[in-house]
Amino acid sequence: MSFSIENRAKLAFAIMVLFGLVAGAIWYHLAAGRFTTYEILTQDSVSGLMVGAPVEFHGVDVGTVSQVDLTGPRSVRILLKVKKDAPVTRATVATITARGLATRGFTGYVYILLEDTGTDQSPLTQAPGSTYPRLPSAPSRSVNLDTAISQVNHNVQILTELVRALLDGETITSLKHTAQNLQKVSQVLAENQERLASIIANTEQASGQLGPLLASSNDTMTALRQTSRMLAENQERLSAIIVNTEQASGQLGPLLASSNDTINALQIQVLPEAYRSIANLNKLANSMERLTVKLNRDPSILVRGTTPPPLGPGETR
Numbered sequence: 001m002s003f004s005i006e007n008r009a010k011l012a013f014a015i016m017v018l019f020g021l022v023a024g025a026i027w028y029h030l031a032a033g034r035f036t037t038y039e040i041l042t043q044d045s046v047s048g049l050m051v052g053a054p055v056e057f058h059g060v061d062v063g064t065v066s067q068v069d070l071t072g073p074r075s076v077r078i079l080l081k082v083k084k085d086a087p088v089t090r091a092t093v094a095t096i097t098a099r100g101l102a103t104r105g106f107t108g109y110v111y112i113l114l115e116d117t118g119t120d121q122s123p124l125t126q127a128p129g130s131t132y133p134r135l136p137s138a139p140s141r142s143v144n145l146d147t148a149i150s151q152v153n154h155n156v157q158i159l160t161e162l163v164r165a166l167l168d169g170e171t172i173t174s175l176k177h178t179a180q181n182l183q184k185v186s187q188v189l190a191e192n193q194e195r196l197a198s199i200i201a202n203t204e205q206a207s208g209q210l211g212p213l214l215a216s217s218n219d220t221m222t223a224l225r226q227t228s229r230m231l232a233e234n235q236e237r238l239s240a241i242i243v244n245t246e247q248a249s250g251q252l253g254p255l256l257a258s259s260n261d262t263i264n265a266l267q268i269q270v271l272p273e274a275y276r277s278i279a280n281l282n283k284l285a286n287s288m289e290r291l292t293v294k295l296n297r298d299p300s301i302l303v304r305g306t307t308p309p310p311l312g313p314g315e316t317r
Contacts, residue, residue, distance in 0.1 A: 091118030
């Protein structure tokens with residue numbers, strides 16, 4: 001009886017193991033059907049990148065690193081398992097990136113970042129002769145912690161040497177003197193605070209009038225520039241005018257003397273004759289006016305003259 005129970009227990013255990021294996025195989029098949037394997041070939045250092053490292057597309061987890069192999073002295077082959085619904089296209093580029101002080105580790109972790117950098121949105125397919133579709137890779141942006149600390153240490157040493165070279169005894173003494181002088185200057189400023197306030201107020205008022213002054217100065221400068229340009233353009237004419245004026249000024253004395261003689265002759269000879277001629281013209285004009293009145297009254301004067309005709313029979317004077 002005990003032998004039968006033992007056999008049944010072994011059979012039940014074997015059935016459970018077989019059922020677990022079948023369930024695991026089914027789960028693996030279903031899980032594998034939800035992912036697509038992509039390949040990356042890079043010559044950059046992948047220090048810190050391990051199997052199981054996350055694969056992110058624009059910051060969202062879409063898969064993991066399934067394999068990291070060294071294929072040459074300077075070449076590494078990386079296999080990624082990415083969800084089939086991830087928008088991987090021909091424009092997608094993979095970058096090995098380090099992220100420090102994150103939730104996945106105190107000193108950070110290395111992961112694969114996928115980003116679209118182009119415009120070709122067609123699906124990424126497997127190239128002839130390759131086992132998996134190949135993702136192009138960008139230069140790595142991962143920096144090892146020891147490398148970063150070494151660089152920081154080197155920079156700190158350089159800065160320390162520079163500070164030592166600058167802060168020698170003479171420099172420190174001059175700095176002390178400068179500090180003392182600054183203290184004296186601040187004390188003088190504190191003692192003359194009211195005067196400084198008055199100076200600031202006057203400066204503010206003057207600055208308010210500076211705008212119109214500058215505007216008028218600009219207008220004046222513009223007018224001066226226009227005048228100077230006009231003078232430069234007419235330089236030959238101005239030279240000719242100056243020469244002619246100089247010649248005319250030399251002849252001005254004789255001209256004034258002859259003008260005086262002419263005026264004297266006009267006053268002594270011409271003007272009296274002119275006055276007499278004007279008087280005669282006035283008399284002639286009066287005579288013509290009286291003749292015109294007579295003609296208007298009696299046009300027959302033109303035929304028989306001004307002598308009255310002889311009296312006719314029966315007429316008396």
